Amino acid sequence: MFKILKKKVLSPDVFHFDIEAPRIAKKAEPGQFIILRVDEDGERVPLTIADFDREKGTITLIFQAIGASTRLLAALNEGDSILDLVGPLGKKTHIEPDMGTIVCIGGGNGAAPVHPIARGMKEAGNHVISIMGAKTKDILIFEDEMNAASDEVIVTTDDGSYGIKGFVTTALQQIIDRGTEIAEVIAIGPVVMMRSVAEATRSYNIPTVVSLNPIMVDGTGMCGGCRVQVGDDTKFACVDGPEFDAHKVDFNGLMARQRMYKEQEKDAVE
Numbered sequence: 542m543f544k545i546l547k548k549k550v551l552s553p554d555v556f557h558f559d560i561e562a563p564r565i566a567k568k569a570e571p572g573q574f575i576i577l578r579v580d581e582d583g584e585r586v587p588l589t590i591a592d593f594d595r596e597k598g599t600i601t602l603i604f605q606a607i608g609a610s611t612r613l614l615a616a617l618n619e620g621d622s623i624l625d626l627v628g629p630l631g632k633k634t635h636i637e638p639d640m641g642t643i644v645c646i647g648g649g650n651g652a653a654p655v656h657p658i659a660r661g662m663k664e665a666g667n668h669v670i671s672i673m674g675a676k677t678k679d680i681l682i683f684e685d686e687m688n689a690a691s692d693e694v695i696v697t698t699d700d701g702s703y704g705i706k707g708f709v710t711t712a713l714q715q716i717i718d719r720g721t722e723i724a725e726v727i728a729i730g731p732v733v734m735m736r737s738v739a740e741a742t743r744s745y746n747i748p749t750v751v752s753l754n755p756i757m758v759d760g761t762g763m764c765g766g767c768r769v770q771v772g773d774d775t776k777f778a779c780v781d782g783p784e785f786d787a788h789k790v791d792f793n794g795l796m797a798r799q800r801m802y803k804e805q806e807k808d809a810v811e
């Protein structure tokens with residue numbers, strides 16, 4: 542059992558949990574994820590690790606309560622426990638010293654999983670520019686954490702209520718236009734956003750990585766549930782990813798697979 546030590550409500554449907562998981566915290570690296578089950582009948586929910594504290598033995602998970610399982614999770618409180626937590630899973634982010642300027646993009650709740658990557662990149666001696674995008678100011682999350690993990694943070698909101706009015710690609714284009722030499726872009730967020738980022742960097746040949754969060758079941762490469770087409774290869778996000786070359790990912794196929802269980806999810810919620 543994994544005890545919830547801290548619960549915060551970040552915005553109406555978005556929750557922050559600090560969870561006692563010393564063995565996972567000890568091994569967790571930027572880019573990795575866990576799979577949890579709230580109870581015996583619960584479905585397996587993959588969540589990217591938003592933070593980890595090796596000394597305290599805790600990991601931080603940020604999630605949006607949109608489906609039946611995440612609503613059950615959101616109903617838990619400090620002191621309650623989660624039945625299963627498996628991880629860290631997936632490959633860690635490729636981080637090297639002195640790669641240059643890295644642009645870390647977090648769209649919506651993607652700011653949380655991109656946070657340890659930005660921090661890891663900065664700790665390795667890279668110059669980190671982070672772009673955080675939200676629909677409106679009041680649903681922007683992880684701003685303080687991203688400020689601490691980055692050399693520069695640019696916020697965009699769709700409605701202009703904070704930062705630059707526009708999308709994360711608006712800010713990315715500004716960084717490109719001011720002549721910044723970008724060694725790599727890492728983007729995490731809604732699939733449409735990641736696809737737009739991939740299109741924005743393609744013509745400039747800027748290496749771009751996205752972190753995919755498709756439907757997962759076992760998380761060990763056995764079930765095929767998380768398969769995604771990357772160039773000519775069929776990859777399993779749980780063991781080959783979750784990060785892939787954005788210029789090769791078949792985003793349309795990924796979106797079609799994500800829509801496959803919409804009806805069942807609706808029924809489960811109802």
Ligand code: FES
Nearest residue numbers: 758760762765779
């Ligand atoms: Fe089953 Fe990846 S979740 S193969």
